[in-house]
Amino acid sequence: MIDNAEIISLCRAEHGNPYAVLGMHTDADDRLWVRSLQPGARSVAVLDAKTGKQVAELAQREIEGVEGFFEGVIPRRRKDFSYRLRITWEHGVQETDDPYRFWAVLGEMDVWLLAEGSHLRPFERLGAHVTEIDGVAGTAFAVWAPDAQRVSVVGDFNTWDGRRHPMRLRRECGVWEIFLPGVAAGARYKYEIRSRDGHLLPLKSDPYGFEAEMRPSTASVVCALPPPVEPVPVPAGEQLGAPLSIYEVHLASWRRADDGGFPDWQRLSETLIPYVVDLGFTHLELLPISEHPFDGSWGYQPLGLYAPTARHGSPAGFCQFVSACHAAGLRVIVDWVPAHFPTDEHGLSRFDGNPLYEHADPREGMHQDWGTLIYNFGRREVSNYLIGNALFWIERYGVDGLRVDAVASMLYRDYSRSEGQWVPNVHGGRENIEAVAFLRRMNEVLGQEHPAADTHAEESTAWPMVSRPPSMGGLGFHYKWNMGWMHDVLSYMSQDPIHRRYHHNKLSFGMMYAFTENFVLPLSHDEVVHGKGSLINKMPGDTWQKFANLRSLYGFMWAHPGKKLLFMGGEFGQWSEWNHDTSLDWALLDFPTHAGIRNLVRDLNSLYRSRPALHQVDFEPAGFEWIAADDAESSVVAFVRWTRDRSRAMLYVGNFTPVVRHAYRIGVPMAGKYYERINTDSQHYGGGNVGNGPDGITAERASAHGREWSLNLTLPPLAALFLEWVP
Structure with a gap:
């Protein structure tokens, strides 16, 4: 017999080992007992699962303050057998298998x-x-x-x-x-x-x-675990040498549903995918789609890391969306947030009554900027939870890559903390050794299990070798966002052209470190929110100059070494800051200037993808050659992009003043003819159509910029030229 104290503990939901009491058990006299806790039941009977016949009626134990504990001996039975319970409730009868007759779930x-x-x-x-x-x-x-x-x-x-x-x-x-x-x-x-x-x-x-x-x-x-997805093959050739142009999207505000609500996966498949394909992007990057309680976090404070957000439909719908992307030739990157999680009481915070996923000490476990909790990367079960999640998205949904958010906040124990508000590591330093080990292990696992998948680090400091293998002492990411380039270039572009001569080094400084990492050049969502203004509103001058400057910025970005990323709305020059509660201002495309920006982005992607010189050697000096880096007075820069075998070249020339420069001589590395493939001042893009014509310019034996050969060019105002060398 089970003593009353144990039953009272069970009925109060305080018992820590219910299987020791409930279900089928044999007593010292080899009698079979069945015990069941069914609060509110009138009666409970035991049925033979094979025959459906009743073999016993359980009696309710009478204990003061306790209800619903039923027990009884099974007559004429000595060995365990499969059984069911017939439970009589006030409003009906239920037949069910007893959960406590099934033993271990885990092997x-x-x-x-x-x-x-x-x-x-x-x-x-x-x-x-x-x-x-x-x-x-x-x-x-x-x-x-x-x-x-x-x-x-x-x-x-x-x-x-x-x-x-x-x-x-x-x-x-x-x-x-x-x-x-x-x-x-x-x-x-x-x-x-x-x-x-x-x-x-x-x-x-x-x-x-x-x-x-x-x-x-x-x-x-409850949802079935998605079956494994066959990985998309790695494109032929070197992965890092392939074109990579990313369209970054917040799904909820790209284009709202007709009723003003969230678009579902089917609607996004029918609208977003063909739009991105038409613009020539190779990758679609989604702001976090893991379940999150607060719309205003944009998904960056997730609590359901394994659940695609219900805002857009079912998990099966997301799986179909990724498949549709692949069918259209798009690869999919999702933003992934292993740095922190919100404090909502239904989530991971003090999950079992004590700090479990987070650190106990708030100097380690509380992110002061965001009011969120920091994962305890040194706890093996927590690290396993996160690494498993990274593998889950790639393996079960077919996602092609992860962009890891807020890496800098993970790497430093004193990140955004004052003296005395952080705990040094075991060596007395500020580096978060456990987070470093976690990131390396995560990248190793993904590399071993899914070599075609890639990882992107949003890392804003000078931490070395972010995109180098752990075997070399790196963190193991494939790519790192180049936040320094982004800040410098946007700062330069915000200057009135008359003052740009004094800031010329901001255009050229990025090449001092361009090959220390595998960089992505990001014009992301973070640059068009919180009072920073839209990209076009960062540009100086009147309306004409703003559009010309934006086109010039895009020309410089697509020519520069590094992969490309552009946040939605930037492709047509949206005036307003991004608002996560509303759709993009699609009506702007009725205006030729905005449509022209989109035409330019489409053509830049087309040229970028079709010309290996613009993407094949992004991360080595061999793919880049300065022509004019020091013409600050004219605010002109020029450089050449090379293929690996140097059989193809693309000359970029940028004029960052609103002055047409006639007879501007640019040195070139070899003789031959140079064809103007893109001119951002083309009327097709909303420009004034100043340029050098479609017939090509033949190099002359006239020295310039230290070269024997040169071109005599007309440089359009606030514009970029892409000139392809044809031997």
């Missing part, structure tokens, strides 16, 4: 690897998994909460009653598990957790939940 190897923090795919075991055990369909739940006194699954299937389905603790790895027969995809659920000190916590969403409710609701939703 011994899973337990070992989870405890070690080396499970390559923890999402295959943790979370809610629609499955079948012993021929019974249901859902297996498993959640890591090592310091909890008790954990229960609650949901629509048990009237959110934490007494109904307490879980078993696998002490070896701190994971609680249970298999619930009959629970199918679509069921809403959370975890009810009692901390070790007996405090009942707010209901928690599943850290490994594959689907979530639409905000403001916060429950997880």
